[in-house]
Amino acid sequence: AQSVTQLDSHVSVSEGTPVLLRCNYSSSYSPSLFWYVQHPNKGLQLLLKYTSAATLVKGINGFEAEFKKSETSFHLTKPSAHMSDAAEYFCVVTVPLGYMGRRALTFGSGTRLQVQP
Amino acid sequence: EPEVTQTPSHQVTQMGQEVILRCVPISNHLYFYWYRQILGQKVEFLVSFYNNEISEKSEIFDDQFSVERPDGSNFTLKIRSTKLEDSAMYFCASGREAITDTQYFGPGTRLTVL
Known part of the structure; x- marks a missing residue:
């Protein structure tokens, strides 16, 4: 079975300060891991993904995440928050589904990021 | 840049009515998915579709739900007899290759079911 836990439902930072959104996963197989962002009244946008290549993954808008197998973590970071980063962030996992490719995405419960001026 | 489109953006229906939600996936994609997000809750997988058949479905996807790719471009989700608890945001997704996952x-x- 696969699952993902986002450790914080809500994170508040000041503009210009670092962002850390935490995610732990559970998987019996080699997982692929993603971060998606959802702005208010918008769809889900892919920020970055890990698929067993480099463990440090760089995404759009200055975000990056590091896959740590020993800690089963895939935390999302950004050195300096911008007001436009305020949104809901979802950590997502998927695992192999035999010949069909990969199992459907399992979403975490989301972390709402608030950026204060 | 190509993108997935969905229509309508908002659908209001009476309980017991049938609804069809429409999606146009990215044109060279082969894998199609429906997810839903009840207000205030996490995004949940409903069904995946490949090679004109369902490849995986969740326990949410019961006999009231069906999917179809009627014409090679659209991908539809039908709910036969809507219930109040079907009120949610429904997301369609597509992928080019399962192995690349995105x-x-x-x-x-x-x-919205009234």
């Missing part, structure tokens, strides 16, 4: 999401259809 799913591209549409903007969603908000379904």
Whole structure:
């Protein structure tokens, strides 16, 4: 079975300060891991993904995440928050589904990021 | 840049009515998905579709739900007899290759069942 836990439902930072959104996963197989962002009244946008290549993954808008197998973590970071980063962030996992490719995405419960001026 | 589109953006229906939610996946994609997000809750997988058949479905996807790719471009989700608890945002997603995993999401259809 696969699952993902986002450790914080809500994170508040000041503009210009670092962002850390935490995610732990559970998987019996080699997982692929993603971060998606959802702005208010918008769809889900892919920020970055890990698929067993480099463990440090760089995404759009200055975000990056590091896959740590020993800690089963895939935390999302950004050195300096911008007001436009305020949104809901979802950590997502998927695992192999035999010949069909990969199992459907399992979403975490989301972390709402608030950026204060 | 190509993107997944969904129509309508908002659908209001009476309990017991049938609804069809429409999606146009990215044109060279082969894998199609429906997810839903009840207000205030996490995004949940409903069904995946490949090679004109369902490849995986969740326990949410019961006999009231069906999917179809009627014409090679559209991908539809039908709910036969809507219930109040079907009210949610429904997201369509598509992917080019299962092995690369990335799913591209549409903007969603908000379904309100009265």
